[in-house]
Amino acid sequence: MTQPGRAPLLLPQIALFCAAVAMLLLYSGGWALPLFGEKADESAAGFMRVAYLPAYAAGFLLIALNPRNLLRVLVRQPLLIVLMLIVIGSTFWSIAPDVTTRRAFAVTCTTLGGLALAARYKWAELAEVVGATFVVLIVASFIVCLAVPSIGVMTELFPGAWRGLWMEKNGLGGLMALGFCLLSAAALLNPQRAKLWWPFAGLALVLVLMSTSKTSLASLLVGAAALVFVLIARRSPAASAAITWTGVTGVLLVAGFLLVASDVFFAILGKDATLTGRTEIWSAAMRQIELRPWTGYGYAAVWDNKSGWGPFAWISKDAGFQAHHAHNSWIEQWLGMGIIGLAAWGLFYLQTLTLAIIAVFRERGALLVFPFLVVYTLVSLTESIAVVYNDFRWALFVTFAAKLAFSDRQQAS
Numbered sequence: 001m002t003q004p005g006r007a008p009l010l011l012p013q014i015a016l017f018c019a020a021v022a023m024l025l026l027y028s029g030g031w032a033l034p035l036f037g038e039k040a041d042e043s044a045a046g047f048m049r050v051a052y053l054p055a056y057a058a059g060f061l062l063i064a065l066n067p068r069n070l071l072r073v074l075v076r077q078p079l080l081i082v083l084m085l086i087v088i089g090s091t092f093w094s095i096a097p098d099v100t101t102r103r104a105f106a107v108t109c110t111t112l113g114g115l116a117l118a119a120r121y122k123w124a125e126l127a128e129v130v131g132a133t134f135v136v137l138i139v140a141s142f143i144v145c146l147a148v149p150s151i152g153v154m155t156e157l158f159p160g161a162w163r164g165l166w167m168e169k170n171g172l173g174g175l176m177a178l179g180f181c182l183l184s185a186a187a188l189l190n191p192q193r194a195k196l197w198w199p200f201a202g203l204a205l206v207l208v209l210m211s212t213s214k215t216s217l218a219s220l221l222v223g224a225a226a227l228v229f230v231l232i233a234r235r236s237p238a239a240s241a242a243i244t245w246t247g248v249t250g251v252l253l254v255a256g257f258l259l260v261a262s263d264v265f266f267a268i269l270g271k272d273a274t275l276t277g278r279t280e281i282w283s284a285a286m287r288q289i290e291l292r293p294w295t296g297y298g299y300a301a302v303w304d305n306k307s308g309w310g311p312f313a314w315i316s317k318d319a320g321f322q323a324h325h326a327h328n329s330w331i332e333q334w335l336g337m338g339i340i341g342l343a344a345w346g347l348f349y350l351q352t353l354t355l356a357i358i359a360v361f362r363e364r365g366a367l368l369v370f371p372f373l374v375v376y377t378l379v380s381l382t383e384s385i386a387v388v389y390n391d392f393r394w395a396l397f398v399t400f401a402a403k404l405a406f407s408d409r410q411q412a413s
Contacts, residue, residue, distance in 0.1 A: 016062065016120070017129065023058035023113055024133040026051065027392040028175070030165035034144060034151055038167065052106065052390045059113030062120050069119035069411065076405035077115075079351055080398070083344040084108060087299045087387065090337050094298020095311070103300040106389035114398030122408040123365030124189040130368075130396065131186035131197055134179040138203050141165055141172060145210070162210040172207060173216025174379060175392070179204040181223035181371040188231075188367050215382075219375045226371040233360050240361060277319065278327045278382055284318030285311075285326050285335050296338035300389065311335070329386035345386060348401070353377075355404035363407065369400040 025031075032048060063070050074081065087104050094100035121129060141164030145152035154161045154169055164172035180201050187197035208216050232243040288311045289296070302311040303325060316322045326332040334342040356373045359366040376397060380386055388394045 016065070017132070019058040019061060020117060020121075020129045021132045021136070023055045024130070024392060024395065025136060026055035027110065027113070027390060027395050028133070028137060028165075029390075029392065030137055030140065033163075033165055033167055034148075037151075049102075049106075052109075055113065055390070056109040059109060059116045062116035063112065066120055069406075070115060072410070073115050073119045073402050073406045077402055079344065079348040080111070080401070083341070083348050083387065084111060086337050086341045086344050090296065090299045090301075090341065093295045094301045096298060096301040096304050099304040100298040100301045103389050107299070107387060107394075110389055110391060110395050111398050114395040115402050117395075117399045118402035118406055119411075122411060123363070123368060123403065126365075126399065126403065127182070127186040127189045127368050128193070130182050131200070134183055134204065135200050137165065137175070138179065138200055138207065141176075141207055142203070158212060161212040162207065164207065164211075169211040170213050170216060173211035173213030174219065174383075176204045176207040176211070177216045177220035177223060178372060178375055178393070178396075180208065180220050181227060181375060182368065184224070184227055185368040185371065188227075189364060219378060222378060223371040223375040226374040227367065230360050230366045230370050234364075234366075277321065280319040281315065281323045281327050282331055284315040284323075285328075285331050287318065288314060289331070289334050292338065293334075294338045294340065296334060296336045296341060299336045299341075299387075302335055325384040327382055327384060329380035329384055332384040333387060349386070352397070352401040352404060355401075359404055363404075365403065365408070369404060372396065372400060 031051070036048075084107075087107060091097050091100045091104060117126060117129065141152065141162075145162045145164055152162060152164055154163050158169055161169040162172060163169045166172050166175070183197050183201035183204060187194040187201065190197070205220065208220050229243055229247055233240045288302075297311055302315070303323075304312065312323075326335055330342065330346075333345045337344075353373065356366065356370050360370055376385065376393065379393075385391065385393045386397070
């Protein structure tokens with residue numbers, strides 16, 4: 001029999017859970033293609049900026065209900081604070097101050113949303129928030145691909161490849177590779193609901209295969225290997241030592257293979273030596289960085305092309321096609337915020353990586369964060385996914401980074 005007063009207590013928790021999921025869904029960007037198609041005009045772009053306001057509101061709601069825990073999280077993240085101060089400060093030397101101001105506000109709100117999740121939820125609960133987000137994205141992707149193939153299935157460049165709710169097949173494949181790892185972690189951290197999470201992890205794998213993205217499939221396999229690594233490492237000290245030795249050896253062997261037989265590796269992934277033109281973008285971006293190495297051009301200012309001149313135009317001209325970002329998270333920070341911004345991001349990343357490795361041997365939450373971080377690290381080398389405004393992966397990175405420094409025990413105290 002239900003105890004008196006239990007339902008009123010449960011309803012706010014469900015409402016906040018739904019608000020957290022809604023916030024992440026908005027940051028996923030999976031609603032833009034079905035609403036606007038491939039060519040969004042200025043009015044659509046304006047609507048998209050406004051559409052993120054509910055996500056900011058959800059983050060602020062989570063903060064307002066428990067500001068004490070947010071402060072406790074913040075004091076454990078001085079490097080993140082420094083990084084965000086540099087983002088905001090870059091407005092003063094930006095080549096497009098209005099653009100940097102607007103986008104600095106957006107990335108600050110995105111970051112606060114990630115911190116709010118870390119402050120409110122324990123690892124198992126956080127896994128289910130993220131898992132529920134992917135359940136919605138998976139169901140919607142299958143619906144749009146099967147029921148509305150004119151939107152969900154590509155007809156040019158890669159005919160028949162599924163792209164789901166995103167502009168490109170790699171968008172679907174990349175997110176679902178993460179989804180497989182995070183849904184698997186949700187099943188392991190919440191065994192009482194494992195029968196819910198495991199089937200959706202399988203469906204995420206199906207979507208990766210249907211996207212035909214070999215890079216995404218490789219990311220999924222690496223993430224799954226990281227998950228197995230954590231499971232074995234936590235069994236016993238002997239198993240921990242054995243799997244650590246095996247993991248380090250495996251990484252070294254793969255690195256050696258890449259150095260000796262990179263052409264074979266590219267052929268397996270279906271890429272050319274330029275990584276589909278990425279190396280041209282990197283070279284062009286580095287030439288622009290040489291002109292302003294210490295400060296960069298201002299956070300996210302380079303890719304505003306309203307003036308038709310400046311770094312955006314020169315990078316696109318040198319690369320031979322129009323580039324929309326640097327396709328490398330490290331070059332992106334250097335280009336936007338100079339050496340000081342790059343150093344701040346690098347230190348924050350290294351702190352997070354170190355805490356994640358320690359967590360493998362101490363925290364069950366490593367089941368969630370370590371596979372994510374491994375995949376995130378690989379993707380960051382070819383995509384700009386760090387310190388990105390209104391971005392799902394950046395929100396998750398901030399959430400996990402903050403949670404690593406704010407354990408379940410500290411949260412309960």
